[in-house]
Amino acid sequence: MKGIMTGMDRVLTIYIIAVSLLTLILFGLDKWKAIHGKWRIRESTLLGLSFIGGAAGGLAAMYLFRHKIRKRRFQIGVPLMLLVQTVLWLYLYLARGC
Numbered sequence: 001m002k003g004i005m006t007g008m009d010r011v012l013t014i015y016i017i018a019v020s021l022l023t024l025i026l027f028g029l030d031k032w033k034a035i036h037g038k039w040r041i042r043e044s045t046l047l048g049l050s051f052i053g054g055a056a057g058g059l060a061a062m063y064l065f066r067h068k069i070r071k072r073r074f075q076i077g078v079p080l081m082l083l084v085q086t087v088l089w090l091y092l093y094l095a096r097g098c
Contacts, residue, residue: 009093016053016089023054027061027068034067043068047077055082 026049030041046068050058058078061067068074 006096009096012089012092016056016085019049019052019054020057020060022057023049024057024061024064027058028065031065031067043071043073047073050078050081053085055079055085058082 023046026041027046030046032038033040046058055078058074059082062069062074062078
């Protein structure tokens with residue numbers, strides 16, 4: 001095992017961090033909009049961002065902002081997406097012998 005991430009591993013990690021950060025920010029913005037009666041961010045957008053790699057940010061935001069924690073599709077979907085993303089990332093990382 002090398003212990004140093006390859007270029008592709010680094011790109012994937014940066015992508016996941018960036019999408020997770022964006023997802024966290026949008027969950028927080030949607031919570032703010034909900035409190036202030038403003039036009040909301042679609043649930044499909046929040047779930048879509050979680051699906052494409054932002055599940056860690058989505059799950060963190062759900063509990064940090066106490067937002068969407070009662071909705072079943074978020075309660076089950078976001079943690080499940082995070083589990084799948086973590087397993088895939090570990091598989092790709094370990095499959096390369098890193």
